[in-house]
Amino acid sequence: xxxxxxxxxxxxxxEQIKKAIMDQIxxxxxxxxxxxxxxxxxxxxxxxxxxxxxxxxDELESEGYIKVVQGKGTFxxxxxxxxxxxxxxxxxxxxxxxALNIASRYDISKEDLKxxxxxxxxxx
Amino acid sequence: xxxxIKKDLxxxxxxxxxxxxYLIFVLxxxxxxxxxxxxxxPYLSAMLLMSTFGYDEKNHWDAYxxxxxxxxxxxxxxxxxxxxxxxxxxxxxxxxxxxxxxYLGDDKFDMLETIVTLLATFGVTIIxxxxxxPVFFKYGAEKSRLVILVVIVAMVGLFYGIIxxxxxxxxxxxxxxxxxxxxxxxxxxxxxxxYISYIISKKVYLKRxx
Amino acid sequence: MDAINVKxxxxxxxxxxxxNLNVTIPxxxxxxxxxxxxxxKTTFIKCLLExxxxxxxxxxxxxxxxxxxxxxxGVVLDDMFFPEILxxxxxxxxxxxxxxxxxxxxxxxxxxxxxxxxxxxxxxxSKGMHKKLEIATALAHHPKLLILDEPxxxxxxxxxxxxxxxxxxxxxxxxxxVLLSTHITSDLEHIADCIIFIADGKILxxxxxxxxxxxxxxxxxxxxxxxxxxKEDIIACLKHRYDYEILVSEKDKISKKYPxxxxxxxxxxxxxxxxxxxxxxx
Numbered sequence: 001x002x003x004x005x006x007x008x009x010x011x012x013x014x015e016q017i018k019k020a021i022m023d024q025i026x027x028x029x030x031x032x033x034x035x036x037x038x039x040x041x042x043x044x045x046x047x048x049x050x051x052x053x054x055x056x057x058d059e060l061e062s063e064g065y066i067k068v069v070q071g072k073g074t075f076x077x078x079x080x081x082x083x084x085x086x087x088x089x090x091x092x093x094x095x096x097x098x099a100l101n102i103a104s105r106y107d108i109s110k111e112d113l114k115x116x117x118x119x120x121x122x123x124x
Numbered sequence: 125x126x127x128x129i130k131k132d133l134x135x136x137x138x139x140x141x142x143x144x145x146y147l148i149f150v151l152x153x154x155x156x157x158x159x160x161x162x163x164x165x166p167y168l169s170a171m172l173l174m175s176t177f178g179y180d181e182k183n184h185w186d187a188y189x190x191x192x193x194x195x196x197x198x199x200x201x202x203x204x205x206x207x208x209x210x211x212x213x214x215x216x217x218x219x220x221x222x223x224x225x226x227y228l229g230d231d232k233f234d235m236l237e238t239i240v241t242l243l244a245t246f247g248v249t250i251i252x253x254x255x256x257x258p259v260f261f262k263y264g265a266e267k268s269r270l271v272i273l274v275v276i277v278a279m280v281g282l283f284y285g286i287i288x289x290x291x292x293x294x295x296x297x298x299x300x301x302x303x304x305x306x307x308x309x310x311x312x313x314x315x316x317x318x319y320i321s322y323i324i325s326k327k328v329y330l331k332r333x334x
Numbered sequence: 335m336d337a338i339n340v341k342x343x344x345x346x347x348x349x350x351x352x353x354n355l356n357v358t359i360p361x362x363x364x365x366x367x368x369x370x371x372x373x374x375k376t377t378f379i380k381c382l383l384e385x386x387x388x389x390x391x392x393x394x395x396x397x398x399x400x401x402x403x404x405x406x407x408g409v410v411l412d413d414m415f416f417p418e419i420l421x422x423x424x425x426x427x428x429x430x431x432x433x434x435x436x437x438x439x440x441x442x443x444x445x446x447x448x449x450x451x452x453x454x455x456x457x458x459x460s461k462g463m464h465k466k467l468e469i470a471t472a473l474a475h476h477p478k479l480l481i482l483d484e485p486x487x488x489x490x491x492x493x494x495x496x497x498x499x500x501x502x503x504x505x506x507x508x509x510x511x512v513l514l515s516t517h518i519t520s521d522l523e524h525i526a527d528c529i530i531f532i533a534d535g536k537i538l539x540x541x542x543x544x545x546x547x548x549x550x551x552x553x554x555x556x557x558x559x560x561x562x563x564x565k566e567d568i569i570a571c572l573k574h575r576y577d578y579e580i581l582v583s584e585k586d587k588i589s590k591k592y593p594x595x596x597x598x599x600x601x602x603x604x605x606x607x608x609x610x611x612x613x614x615x616x
Binding site: 007010012013014040041044045047048049050051052055096101105 | 362499502593600
Binding site for chain 3: 126128129130190191193194195232246
């Protein structure tokens with residue numbers, strides 16, 4: 001498992017951890033039923049408070065990415081393609097919202113914005 | 125509590141400079157005048173133990189020790205026990221040495237007199253300690269320095285008074301009675317005074333802000 | 335079980351009063367106590383350990399009365415330790431007779447890890463070495479709760495990070511907890527689960543680390559634009575030559591509400607300064 005936490009990023013640390021694990025589940029670096037490190041061990045290894053890790057794990061569990069088996073540990077849940085799609089959409093929405101914000105601040109019209117997307121998409 | 129006693133003994137041991145002075149003192153006086161051998165060693169031993177209060181205070185050991193299991197009460201117990209034990213053992217050693225010396229030399233060895241002298245020295249030392257320790261436990265070593273002088277003066281006055289009283293005719297029968305049971309009387313006095321002192325020390329120390 | 339449970343604690347002095355404090359610290363976490371010098375951190379810790387007697391209030395440690403919990407508590411106290419004329423190894427000889435669970439082997443292992451010579455006289459140790467010795471002593475009887483007053487003071491950054499590792503290792507056991515006071519707040523920024531902020535004898539803030547650092551932020555506004563900020567958004571503010579630094583909560587909302595201004599992440603140190611020195615309104 002790979003986790004790198006940035007202290008200067010505006011993204012809360014628990015979200016960085018959550019996203020790192022989510023990404024690895026999505027691209028199959030973490031496979032179904034693979035065990036994750038315990039909350040306390042991970043806290044020690046990346047020097048982050050226990051509660052922060054716990055928050056990340058709790059959200060991952062409630063969103064269905066991982067499952068806690070009492071007395072045994074935490075494991076990666078079976079991958080759910082719908083869930084992945086939904087999350088991808090959410091993320092895109094977030095970024096577009098930001099783009100819209102910037103656009104409105106500088107009076108850039110929605111048409112210009114759409115055009116920009118087309119151009120970027122075409123070039124990619 | 126053993127740990128606390130050990131700490132006091134180790135403190136004395138670490139302070140080897142004072143220990144050397146102590147030994148020189150004892151040796152010099154012993155060669156000059158035999159009477160000192162019975163007096164000096166027990167008294168100086170108690171003084172050494174008393175000096176540990178100062179080292180404790182300097183590094184706030186008392187406050188630290190209060191965080192240990194039964195910390196406070198054992199600090200008091202250990203100080204009394206260590207002092208009494210060391211003074212007693214040194215007195216015993218002096219007795220054995222005196223006994224040995226009398227075998228080697230031609231001096232007539234008066235068993236009773238030696239015991240009484242030793243008990244008196246031991247007793248005076250312990251009574252001195254008993255007067256001092258409650259003050260130490262209440263105010264700390266630094267603030268108690270002046271009190272040491274006061275206690276010494278008071279004790280000299282007290283003994284002078286006792287001797288004066290003893291020479292009064294009205295008390296003659298009491299003095300004779302005590303004279304017959306002198307050893308028992310001395311032992312009981314020492315135990316009583318030490319016990320009262322310990323109770324007071326315990327009471328003030330358990331309440332003290334460290 | 336709660337590691338520390340303090341109810342209505344008050345300690346009155348002639349010119350300073352600590353309290354009324356209510357603190358509950360669950361087992362399994364690292365809790366940081368921050369505040370200025372003289373805010374009452376040490377007084378609070380001394381009350382927890384029966385070094386001084388509270389004027390009123392009840393304290394439970396590890397679910398028990400203080401005196402019954404002491405076998406399971408390890409302490410590092412500022413400026414309180416063994417007589418300095420003793421040797422390092424003497425500590426083990428003494429502690430064996432004090433704690434039932436004193437682990438001589440563990441103590442000497444820590445000495446080795448910390449590069450402490452057992453034959454040295456305590457007085458000759460450098461400040462950092464001395465602190466390490468205090469920490470080794472606090473850990474060697476397998477305590478469940480560590481209560482530490484300024485445990486990283488005087489340590490260089492490398493050693494500080496080693497010491498923080500020790501604390502993170504210590505709470506691998508879910509029954510273990512750490513309460514540490516410090517004014518080096520960067521130590522706590524990552525490893526503390528909860529922060530208790532004391533000012534002038536009272537608790538100004540008691541929050542989870544995440545809630546604090548992810549939620550609060552600093553809004554920076556030019557001096558002439560201050561009236562564009564709604565009063566209810568200002569928790570505390572500091573005026574500088576060119577700008578205002580404004581402490582805000584829910585920083586994501588604030589940055590949406592004021593898109594033309596910068597909302598920075600906050601550090602514990604900045605939070606402390608703003609809360610203590612800042613005005614309640616601009």
